[in-house]
Amino acid sequence: MKTFWVRAVNLLVIAALLIGYNAVLTLRDKDDQIAKLTAELESANLYKQAVLQSQDAAASGGAYTDGIWKGTAQGFGGDIQVEVTVEGGSITDISIVSAEKEDGAYLSMAEDIIPKIIDAQSAEVDTISGATFSSTGIRNAVTQALEEAAE
């Protein structure tokens, strides 16, 4: 029974350390965010930046033709089919139509690549480590859909 308690205490210490680690990072994130926001506020170029950014967006937008585009690629166990929605020339939504042979836990992990693609407005993003096969499949399927949208 002694080993049980030693192990229980160890496990609690590990759990507490991980939770503490996360809490510290959350605090730091918040500090960073506050610092960033203040800096932005103070910056006299705020308006200018916004204008530049919107010009950028307008320039990069229009790269794709509006519509819903489909793409398919090999995932882990089989094909993954996606639908990419393009509105106003930019990618607004990506949904997975079918991924029958993919594994639940892995697929939901791999879906994290979707916001990355939408942010980058391109499929050229890093894959999700731990779910390499499924996320590569999603990425390649989106690439295929975007090729159609670019034509």
Added chain:
Amino acid sequence: MSKFDIHNLTKKQRRQMHSWLRAAIQLLYFLFLPSAYTAAFAGVKYIFTQLGAGEKIGLTSFVSVLIVLCLYTIVFGRFFCGFACAFGSFGDAVHALYVWVCKKIRKKPVKLPEKVTEKMTMLKYIVLAVIAILCFKGVYSQTQGYSPWDVFSMLHAFNFKLGGYVLGVVLLVLIMIGMALQERFFCRFLCPMGAVFSWLPMLPFFTLRREREQCIKGCSACTKQCPSDIGLPEAGSLDVSGDCFQCQKCIDTCPRANIHCGLPGIKGNEVIFTIIRALILFGLFIWLGI
């Protein structure tokens, strides 16, 4: 149908029934829920990768599988290893095939000496440490193609594009040879997830014990049958061995039927309890969406 009267089974019939039940549970988990093991271990890898990169640890699907499996193991022991892990079941099948072939050609199966196996149990902690360090340093992704588990899960998914996986295939073949010679070779010696499980504080309520004073003097049938060569703790003791896979094989081996679960409601009904544990685990997996 007096032959199937469950209360009047001979010892041999009972043992056969139990091994069929075990095989059936293993087969169902193998076919329909094969990825829990890799998902849980991906959780371990993810935690170390995030720590190494100084990033936050999110409650991803891998981490939740890891947490749920650890909690289940704390309560019920390593039942997952014994009945539900696809790689463990694969090892059982390889070993059973080897023993069957040996029987057919009338040769004695080769076994690893106990002195060697005792030392090899430590290997899994080294495997875990090496993988954890690689993840922490952020270089684990460069080892893609080395992992025998990746090769195994690709084969399981009928994905035969094994071009970049030469080392992984070689390792898998070596492990399969080990699996044949020693029951639960991988689980006992190499499994990094097993290393994590064996460190968990397992509750002593549902594990098996023997009534030592009723044992035949010098008999060690249960230890010989045990895939981990465990000498069971005495009834009333609260010790739990981290290497017990809850395979329940010792129960039927004991010539005096001395081996039981300590809890009054379960004592004598260990088979039903096995089915209940399998169902609880199944429910948890469905809930997790594996």
